[in-house]
Amino acid sequence: MSAPIVRVATRADLAEILAIHNDAILNSLAIWQYEAAPLANREAWFEDRAGKGQPILVAEIDGAVAGYASYGDFRHGAGYGRTVEDSVYVRADLRRTGIARALMGPLIDHARAAGRHVMIGAIGLPNEASVALHAAFGFVDMGTLREIGWKNGGWLDLKMMQKTL
Ligand SMILES: CC(C)(COP(=O)(O)OP(=O)(O)OC[C@H]1O[C@@H](n2cnc3c(N)ncnc32)[C@H](O)[C@@H]1OP(=O)(O)O)[C@@H](O)C(=O)NCCC(=O)NCCS
Structure with missing residues (x-):
């Protein structure tokens, strides 16, 4: 298998992002929704992130989207402006x-370059893979x-x- 190309997502x-997103909704505890989302949901998400200068990165293998990663607001309120929450799906x-390893490095670099101070991973349990992934990138377990x-x-x-950037 060839190495993934990591690039900024386009419309x-x-x-393909929706298919991965809906698989996570229907078959995991990573997203706390009950029903598959329509394409309009991801279109609105794309526009929201673009409007805020928050990246959506995709990893492409042989022309197909193998996974994606993004970060967005952690909580509302100006005081939280330098904290972001990541999401990564393969x-x-x-x-x-x-x-995921190919996506996380550039995502963290983007947040740091954009002046963000902390990245949060909020992980629905059980999710051994995501906990191990975040730990591998220096995220510290702050509790459950x-x-x-x-x-x-x-x-x-x-x-x-959390990872202090
Ligand atoms: C979590 C997830 C994104 C990891 O993606 P991935 O591409 O399989 O991860 P990688 O192959 O890049 O692995 C990177 C590191 O993460 C850890 N890791 C990944 N999957 C793991 C697993 N199943 N068990 C233990 N550690 C795991 C390892 O430290 C791994 O490094 P290594 O392979 O050198 O040991 C993927 O399992 C996924 O999409 N899960 C469903 C959605 C999800 O839970 N997203 C996170 C929401 S918080």
Whole structure:
């Protein structure tokens, strides 16, 4: 398999991004939504991020979107302006081949260059892969919020990891 090309996402990538996003909604605890989203949802997300100067990066392999990463606002309020929350998603059949690793470095570099001070990983548990990925990039485990979500008939915990940039 060839090495991924990491580049800025375009609108033409949104259908493939949507497929990865919806797989995470339907088959994981990473996104706390219950139903698959329409393309308009990702289009609105794309425009929102673009308007705020927040990047969406894709990793492309053989012309297809293998994964994507982005960061957005952590919480509302001017005081939080230098803190961002990351998201990283890799196509299920291409996991554990270094795609997320290829995306995270440039994403962190972008945040640092944009003057951001802290990046947060907010990880729905269990998610051994995401916890290990964030730890590998120097995110520190700040603790777990208990039973703050509900999906698939059970409470969800959220692990907070932070990296000071
Ligand atoms: C988490 C996720 C993005 C990792 O992507 P990936 O491309 O498979 O990860 P990589 O192959 O780049 O792995 C990078 C490092 O992450 C860690 N890692 C990744 N998957 C792992 C797993 N299943 N178990 C343990 N560690 C794992 C390892 O430290 C790995 O480095 P190594 O391969 O040198 O040991 C991917 O599993 C995914 O898309 N999961 C579903 C969506 C999700 O949970 N996103 C995160 C929301 S917070």
